Amino acid sequence: MINYNLGALLSKVRSEKPLVHNITNYVVMNFTANTLLAMGASPVMAHARGEVEEMVSLAKALVINIGTLSEAWIESMFLAGRRANQLGVPVVLDPVGSGATTLRTSTFKRLTREIQSDIVRGNASEILSIASATVTTKGVDAVHDVEHASDTARQMARQLDCVVAITGPVDLITDGNRVIRCKNGDAMLRKITGTGCAATATIGAFAGVTKDALEATSAGLAFFGLAGEVAAARAKSPGSFMTALLDAMYEITPEQFQELARLEEG
Amino acid sequence: MINYNLGALLSKVRSEKPLVHNITNYVVMNFTANTLLAMGASPVMAHARGEVEEMVSLAKALVINIGTLSEAWIESMFLAGRRANQLGVPVVLDPVGSGATTLRTSTFKRLTREIQSDIVRGNASEILSIASATVTTKGVDAVHDVEHASDTARQMARQLDCVVAITGPVDLITDGNRVIRCKNGDAMLRKITGTGCAATATIGAFAGVTKDALEATSAGLAFFGLAGEVAAARAKSPGSFMTALLDAMYEITPEQFQELARLEEG
Amino acid sequence: MINYNLGALLSKVRSEKPLVHNITNYVVMNFTANTLLAMGASPVMAHARGEVEEMVSLAKALVINIGTLSEAWIESMFLAGRRANQLGVPVVLDPVGSGATTLRTSTFKRLTREIQSDIVRGNASEILSIASATVTTKGVDAVHDVEHASDTARQMARQLDCVVAITGPVDLITDGNRVIRCKNGDAMLRKITGTGCAATATIGAFAGVTKDALEATSAGLAFFGLAGEVAAARAKSPGSFMTALLDAMYEITPEQFQELARLEEG
Numbered sequence: 001m002i003n004y005n006l007g008a009l010l011s012k013v014r015s016e017k018p019l020v021h022n023i024t025n026y027v028v029m030n031f032t033a034n035t036l037l038a039m040g041a042s043p044v045m046a047h048a049r050g051e052v053e054e055m056v057s058l059a060k061a062l063v064i065n066i067g068t069l070s071e072a073w074i075e076s077m078f079l080a081g082r083r084a085n086q087l088g089v090p091v092v093l094d095p096v097g098s099g100a101t102t103l104r105t106s107t108f109k110r111l112t113r114e115i116q117s118d119i120v121r122g123n124a125s126e127i128l129s130i131a132s133a134t135v136t137t138k139g140v141d142a143v144h145d146v147e148h149a150s151d152t153a154r155q156m157a158r159q160l161d162c163v164v165a166i167t168g169p170v171d172l173i174t175d176g177n178r179v180i181r182c183k184n185g186d187a188m189l190r191k192i193t194g195t196g197c198a199a200t201a202t203i204g205a206f207a208g209v210t211k212d213a214l215e216a217t218s219a220g221l222a223f224f225g226l227a228g229e230v231a232a233a234r235a236k237s238p239g240s241f242m243t244a245l246l247d248a249m250y251e252i253t254p255e256q257f258q259e260l261a262r263l264e265e266g
Numbered sequence: 267m268i269n270y271n272l273g274a275l276l277s278k279v280r281s282e283k284p285l286v287h288n289i290t291n292y293v294v295m296n297f298t299a300n301t302l303l304a305m306g307a308s309p310v311m312a313h314a315r316g317e318v319e320e321m322v323s324l325a326k327a328l329v330i331n332i333g334t335l336s337e338a339w340i341e342s343m344f345l346a347g348r349r350a351n352q353l354g355v356p357v358v359l360d361p362v363g364s365g366a367t368t369l370r371t372s373t374f375k376r377l378t379r380e381i382q383s384d385i386v387r388g389n390a391s392e393i394l395s396i397a398s399a400t401v402t403t404k405g406v407d408a409v410h411d412v413e414h415a416s417d418t419a420r421q422m423a424r425q426l427d428c429v430v431a432i433t434g435p436v437d438l439i440t441d442g443n444r445v446i447r448c449k450n451g452d453a454m455l456r457k458i459t460g461t462g463c464a465a466t467a468t469i470g471a472f473a474g475v476t477k478d479a480l481e482a483t484s485a486g487l488a489f490f491g492l493a494g495e496v497a498a499a500r501a502k503s504p505g506s507f508m509t510a511l512l513d514a515m516y517e518i519t520p521e522q523f524q525e526l527a528r529l530e531e532g
Numbered sequence: 533m534i535n536y537n538l539g540a541l542l543s544k545v546r547s548e549k550p551l552v553h554n555i556t557n558y559v560v561m562n563f564t565a566n567t568l569l570a571m572g573a574s575p576v577m578a579h580a581r582g583e584v585e586e587m588v589s590l591a592k593a594l595v596i597n598i599g600t601l602s603e604a605w606i607e608s609m610f611l612a613g614r615r616a617n618q619l620g621v622p623v624v625l626d627p628v629g630s631g632a633t634t635l636r637t638s639t640f641k642r643l644t645r646e647i648q649s650d651i652v653r654g655n656a657s658e659i660l661s662i663a664s665a666t667v668t669t670k671g672v673d674a675v676h677d678v679e680h681a682s683d684t685a686r687q688m689a690r691q692l693d694c695v696v697a698i699t700g701p702v703d704l705i706t707d708g709n710r711v712i713r714c715k716n717g718d719a720m721l722r723k724i725t726g727t728g729c730a731a732t733a734t735i736g737a738f739a740g741v742t743k744d745a746l747e748a749t750s751a752g753l754a755f756f757g758l759a760g761e762v763a764a765a766r767a768k769s770p771g772s773f774m775t776a777l778l779d780a781m782y783e784i785t786p787e788q789f790q791e792l793a794r795l796e797e798g
Binding site for chain 2 (some may be wrong): 026029030033034037038043044045046047048050054055058072085148242243244245246247248249250251
Binding site for chain 3 (some may be wrong): 004025026027028030031067068069070071097099100102103191192193194237238239240242243
């Protein structure tokens with residue numbers, strides 16, 4: 001049994017409205033911003049070299065997502081990440097598509113070397129892409145089972161000195177010692193684009209109100225997964241599901257979150 | 267009492283379908299284009315240095331939005347803005363996040379110096395950011411009350427020789443002499459991203475059918491706010507609200523607009 | 533009567549989930565990705581010079597869309613296109629707004645010269661823009677009737693050695709010899725942004741499961757048009773129509789597709 005006070009954490013997001021600075025991909029920017037707004041946080045998207053260091057200094061969390069890379073954006077990711085590290089702003093990293101191309105894999109590797117992330121979230125393929133040279137991914141889709149990734153995740157968390165989350169049918173969250181499994185979620189989440197990215201941003205919102213990275217990651221994945229469950233109960237097709245998902249992010253109360261989160265240790 | 271024929275203006279947008287050229291931010295491009303289409307205008311998004319001058323020459327209005335800046339885009343904003351000025355194409359400027367970073371504030375300032383905007387729309391923080399060195403914003407959120415900004419807005423409108431609109435619970439619109447307040451709107455508009463940007467684009471659509479910038483701004487904010495009211499009556503959560511908002515932009519008739527607009531002078 | 537087994541083709545998309553690599557415009561990225569996911573394909577968006585050649589080598593189809601051009605993206609389109617040609621990955625080209633600006637028209641022309649597309653889809657203005665120096669477009673809207681474009685399309689298809697599709701109230705599809713007309717569709721599709729782009733991506737999904745470009749194009753336009761019909765029966769305004777369209781892409785069964793596609797030869 002996990003003794004996080006998840007209801008209180010959600011209330012804190014809604015009262016403090018933490019500013020979450022996202023350097024994320026073009027495909028999901030709108031949906032990510034709407035996800036953060038719906039749950040009660042304040043999103044800002046900014047990527048210019050000339051402003052990311054200043055923007056991140058206003059933020060409570062920085063989310064770096066490599067989904068649509070280019071040289072200029074990579075430079076901005078490092079500028080913002082280094083400044084976040086200097087200021088103690090938590091960094092949440094989403095290595096979208098790492099393993100699919102050398103550019104993504106090497107950028108993910110370099111980010112782990114030069115920036116101290118607090119949390120890294122990806123699917124098994126993405127996370128495993130820097131653990132082994134033999135792993136490849138099919139575009140941005142996961143091809144590995146979350147269970148097989150458990151040991152690797154713990155090793156990576158120790159090596160990178162951060163929380164690692166591998167999401168899948170069951171999400172695995174570890175700081176290298178403790179392992180938490182999150183069973184919230186619904187298969188419909190894979191039928192719309194950007195749900196992984198939005199889950200990462202949701203973690204960012206919680207990281208903006210608690211210094212405990214394991215707690216923030218667990219809360220973020222449980223909350224996002226629960227919203228998926230609520231949405232799937234209302235909508236059976238992806239267009240209406242996307243609408244219902246944003247509605248659920250807004251409607252879920254702290255009490256419901258506390259009651260319906262399915263986090264288990266071990 | 268304002269004697270604008272708002273119904274006729276909306277009919278004109280729907281019959282003339284003015285082409286609105288947007289150089290806007292990544293987060294809101296899709297929603298902005300859909301907003302313009304839903305109300306009856308023709309959107310085009312183009313930002314390349316190699317084509318913005320040609321594209322703006324086809325347009326009835328140019329909307330410049332600094333929400334996700336980069337060096338190349340800033341250059342395009344100036345190229346398009348100068349050409350619009352030469353051709354007499356109305357320019358509508360949205361200084362998203364000005365005050366949050368030096369890049370945004372200085373770009374806004376430089377745009378007001380080198381481009382003659384017809385209309386500038388922002389929240390109080392954004393507008394005040396170039397009126398005073400002591401004002402800062404929290405990301406893209408407003409932190410100032412619209413009422414306190416009234417005098418500054420009139421001064422700015424005179425100084426910049428354009429219509430200035432400060433949006434908030436009540437919108438304030440001024441050409442430096444007349445002051446119009448728009449009471450249309452709903453708090454739900456702040457729960458989805460890009461509604462400020464979409465309001466600016468809506469003004470752009472009206473600026474494409476009337477040369478009276480005060481009228482275009484009043485019509486744009488009243489129409490967008492009214493669509494927010496109609497949507498809020500149908501949808502209580504942000505996902506469905508976003509859908510209902512686009513529906514309302516399409517469904518509101520000229521007669522309804524004329525009757526339900528809440529514009530007051532003074 | 534066309535003897536394509538459309539139901540089987542749709543089943544193939546859903547079982548093989550072809551990876552479709554899109555280099556497309558900012559406005560429609562989210563909607564395009566969701567369209568591909570809803571129908572059962574796997575989208576990936578990647579545009580960096582440093583990764584497009586590697587990404588396209590993983591893909592079953594490459595979709596190039598010139599809707600928001602810039603120099604760097606043009607270079608990536610050529611890199612990806614050349615690699616696709618070398619590997620035999622089908623290339624589907626969408627010349628958004630060609631004819632509106634010199635940059636777009638010249639990029640479209642150059643793409644047809646240097647890359648062997650398998651399929652080119654646009655509205656009449658866009659397609660005709662490289663057939664005649666006297667044709668201009670109004671932004672991204674079509675100004676020519678599809679019927680008048682029939683002869684030109686056949687000539688272009690022969691000249692470019694690819695399938696050319698001109699979409700409008702009735703879609704015209706030709707490989708230079710056969711001409712197929714697709715009557716699926718609904719006027720509501722013009723009330724939301726990116727439906728032309730999404731139709732092109734849908735063609736890309738089918739091109740990922742059949743080598744017959746005429747069949748892939750016919751299937752793509754019939755399927756997308758049918759989804760528009762299903763959506764229009766449910767939703768009368770653009771916000772809800774967009775939601776219903778994604779739902780329909782997901783819900784239409786192979787049997788329904790086979791029965792309700794309206795393709796005619798000649």
